[in-house]
Structure formats: structure tokens, C-alpha cells
Amino acid sequence: MSSGYGIVAVLVVAVGTMLVGTYGLRISRTTSDFFVASRTVSPWWNASAIGGEYLSAASFVGIAGLIFAHGPDMLWFPVGYTAGYLVLLALVAAPLRRSGAYTLPDFAEARFASPVVRAVASVFALGIGWLYLLPQLQGAGLTLNTVTGAPDWVGALVVAVVVTTNVISGGMRSITFVQAFQYWLKLTAIAVPVVFLVMAWHAHGARDLTGPGFPEFPKQTTVAFDSDTTVDVPRSTVYNGAGRVDGQRVDGGGELTAGQHVVAAGTRLTFPEGAAVPHVRSIPSNTNDVWALPMRGGERFPLYAVYSLIIATFLGTMGLPHVIVRFYTNPNGRAARRTTLIVLGLLGVFYLMPPIYGALGRLYTPELLMTGDTDAVVLVLPSRMIDGLGGQLLGALVAGGAFAAFLSTSSGLMVSLAGVLSRDVLRLRGVRGFRVSTVLAVLVPLGMTWLVGKVPVADMVGLAFAVAASSLCPLLVLGIWSTRITTVGAVAGMVAGGLPALVAGLVTISSRGGGAWYHVFLARPAAWTVPLGFVVMYVVSLLTPRKVPPGVNHVMVRLHAPENLGLRSQDRL
């Protein structure tokens, strides 16, 4: 799908983001401007900004891709991403704002008055941020590769440069504008094509999406492989092509018999219309009607996988560093709650769209099941379903929106990571320290993109959620609602929950295979690491009652009392 319009759309988004960022530069002066936009952002602006920041590559391209491949079990991703905000609203939003801190380590210090708790929280905030930044860069590479055919690292580099420049020049103030603008851009970019896609689907006769057959090539299709791929062939099919299949040189016609085959990198195979699509081994070969049923995603322990995902996403949202930093830009606890409520609505509207792409992809872009590039379904679908200029323009719109997704999420992450780095690791104060930290914050994940295998974008984001849910979520929830948590307990709980989740995540993204029976326990660790984190934090706290931080009651007043009482305990805010 090499298209000039797509390149133009990506360029427009990148340049537009820079321009809006420069507008912010003129009004961002002090350190406080840089970090939290001087706390003057209204709930609607703030909610749009949170939405813009939160809807990442995983939401824009990843969810549709996973639904396309694995069916309705993957709907738990959007449900969980949204429910995370409900949990955040009910348990964290207002007290977090009232704690009056800039970053998560600041909260840890405000609540526990302990440099050790602060340091451990910083380490996890950094780990989560980098784990989350990585799939954004990968997604950017994928998008640019799909749109222009450029190698994967180009997209990652473009996003890194644009975001770094933007954050360095404007900080959070400009980021708030950029993010709010990006939410509406993303919603437009994913919703407008849906209207046309559904109309096109009707015009093509509204074929059943959940019919009894395997996905079939809608017309004669050429599939190119850029890596060695093992495929399951559900029904024998003829092909035409050049390259290596099962170690044999092929040139011209041949037949793929039902069963497993290995296709070498660089091979191009052309399949006739109506042939059943071979599936890459990691995707279960299901007929469309089985695909549409829940609990058939091809996992070995489907119930464990789903519940682990639910726990990670429901509880992980509150632990994401770039989400937390947004709450400090609210003027008070009440506004923080209202902002979160608006966010719930904005996310709900957006998440209606990706499943439609996923379902239509089964009919119109099934060859992605064969290459395994399922994340590309959103990008490819418009130009595939709608002929001519219209399809190209819609494709460009989607590409632009996807790029906006990478830019905005990466910006938010960079701001929070740079905040943590400059205050806790490098200990450089002021605007200059923030700028130095920004550069460092982007170099680490950029380097990591070379080490990572082909893990779906949404899965990798799921890992970041799992780490957040196992380490920072217990710290926040127990720290806000219980006076018994001690400094020793807080550190023990974060390490006991977060460290296994982090290690499991790193093992998952670095290993290419994944056939082992215990794979799902590493790829979806939350179901065992989250309870571990909570239990260890609480039990260790009960065992070390002397380590309750002094002045805990004072802190509790600050976290929970409404601001309008004029309490002196809250004067610092």
C-alpha cells in the first residue's frame, strides 16, 4: 500500500504537532509550566489530553489486529483500558491530586516520607515507561513501513525525533495542547473511515462476518514474506510464486497441502481467489463462526489468560506514569474526578471503532493472517475495501491518526520519564535538567527496539500494564486507603509484585518462540504478580508496625479532606 497520500498525512501530523508545540513554547516559562502546565487546565481540556495521551499504538492499531486474529476475547483490551479509569476514579483520582506531587515518586515521598520508597517507585516508573514506549516506537515503524515501505527503524526514529524536539521546547504546557488536539484527530481518523467501510461492506452485499468457512482470499492475492514463517494450511490450495517453501526452491506453480509448511524470507506467493488463507502458526486456524465465539482464542489456558488480562488492565492504568502526571494538572480533587469521568466517555466512544476494523479484516485482508502482520489491519483496510482516490484518502487519514497515536503517547511518556529522571536519577534541577533527561529518556527504548522480537503491539503494552498493576497500583491503593502501610511494607510489596512481572515481561519480549506450556504465565503475569504485590505489602506492613511513617494522619488529611474547608494542613497545595 505505497501511497503518496499516506506519506503526506504522516508529514502533516508530524509538522502539525511541532507547530502546536511551538505555540506552547511562547507561554511556557517556569519549571512549574514545564511539568504541570501551572495547574490551570480545565476538565474538558485535561480529559481530551488524557484521552489523546492514553490512546496509544495499542489502541489505534493493536486492538483491531488482535481481534482480527483471535476474536472477541481480545475485546477485553478496550474494556480493560476503559475500566482502568473507573477504578482509578473510584480509588485514586481525587486523593492523588490532593497529594500535590508532580510525579509518582513524589507521591511516594509525600505519603511515606522515605527516600527508599521514593527510589524504588522511581525505578518502577522508569521501567514501566520504557516498556510502554517501546511498542509505540515499534508501531510507528510498522505504520511507516506499511505506508511507504521504509524499513522499520525509520518510523521509530521519526517519532523519537519529533517527540524529543517537542518536549524539549515546550514541556507539559504545549503537551497538554498537543494531546487534546490529538484525541480529536485520532477519533476522526478512526471513526470517519468506519462510516465508509460499513457502507462499502453493505454495497458489496453485506457478507456474513461469522460464516462457517475459513477466511478466504477475496481476490487473487500476492503475499510477500519478509521473515521465515511457519504457516498452518487449513485446506490444500494451489499457488504461483517464487522463493523457498519447506526448504525447496519453488518457481512457478505448486500446491500447499493441508498441514504445516515453512515459507522462507523473501518468498512471494500468489493465491487464487477463494483459496482458504493459510495462518501463521501463532494464530489459531479457525473458521469465521468459531472465531466469533468467546474463549476460542487459541490460548492453552484461556480462562487464566483472560483473567490475567482483566486484572492487569483494570488495575494497571493507575500505575502508568504518564497517566498519573496528568492528574497534577487539575486545579483540585473535585476537578480531577470530573476529568476522569469525561475521560471514561471519550474512551468509550473511541473503543467502539477498532472491533469493526477487526471483523471486516476477516473478509477483506485475510492475507495478514498468513504473514502475521495483523497490526496492519487498520492501515490496510480502507484502501483495500474502497477503490480509487476515496480509499487512498481514507487510508491516508488512518495512517495520520495512527502516527498521531504514537506521537501523543510517546510525548506523555517522555514528559513523565524525563520528570522522574531529572529529579530522581540525574538530580538536575530546572529546565536544563529536564531537557537533558528527555534525550536520555528516548535513547533507551530506541536502543531496545533492536533487541525485540515480533510481539504484537497490544501484547507488549499489556506487559507494561501488568508491571504497573503489580508494583505501583498496590502502592497507590494501599497507601491512600490504609494508615497501616509501613515503609518496609511498601518497598517489599512493590518489589515482590513488580520485579517478577518485569522479569516475565522482559523474557516474553526477548524470546521469539513461545510454545512452552508456561508461556502464558510469563506473557500475562498479572494474575499471580498483582495478588503477590498486594499481599506482601499488607502483610509485611502488619509485621513491621514500628515503621509506620511519622505524621501519617497529617498526610491522610491532605489526601482526603475537601479543599474548600480551608484546612491549614492543605496550605501547601
Next chain:
Amino acid sequence: MTSPQRPPTQRVVVTSPRTRAPRAPRPYPASREIDEQSELGAVYMRSLIRTQRRLGLLLCAVVCGSVAALPLVFTFAPDVGAQRLLGLPLPWLLLGFLVFPVFVLAGWFYVRQAERNEREFAELVERS
């Protein structure tokens, strides 16, 4: 805290509470009790925290709990997952569409309730 038992001989005229005339300032307002970390202030704060904690946990348990029960339903009653409603398979309709308005409604309810708790707390503190 309020008036102790009086001897029955004394007459009292009961009318509505005085709202127009300014109250005589109490020597020790509750907000000061809270600020100065007295036992009484701690009692006030504990009651607010308990109310808000109960509200938050209850909301999470009811909404997230009932949504999170769906995979169990789909596993142990596969027929439910195969149902169709409004032309869509039931799991798609529930997870792809209906949960989102439910979340927003639940959030709206929580915000209303939490603000009411805070208002009541503020009134309690200012009145005493």
C-alpha cells in the same frame, strides 16, 4: 456533645434554627481539631475516609465484578456466548458496546456520591 439533661422546670421555646444572625464563633472549630491532629480531628477524618473507601470499593466490586464475571459465564455456559441479539453475537454486543455506557453511568454515580460525602463532611465540620 450536645445539651445535657436539664431539670424539667425550665421552659424552652423551640423554633427553627437561627440562620440569619451570625453564630457566635466556637472557641474550637472542628477544622482546627483536624489541623492540630487531636483525637477528635482524627475521628472526623477516619469517618470520611471510611465512607469514601466503602463507596469506592463497593462501586469497583459491583461494576468491575459483574463485568469480570462474563468470561466465567462464557466458559461454563457456552450457549450464552453463541446467542445473538440485535443481529450481533452477544459477547460482541456486550464487550464491544454496552459496557462503555455502563462505565460512564457508574462513574457519574460515583462522582455524585463522592461529592455528596465531601459536602456532608464539610457541613459537619463547619457546623460543629
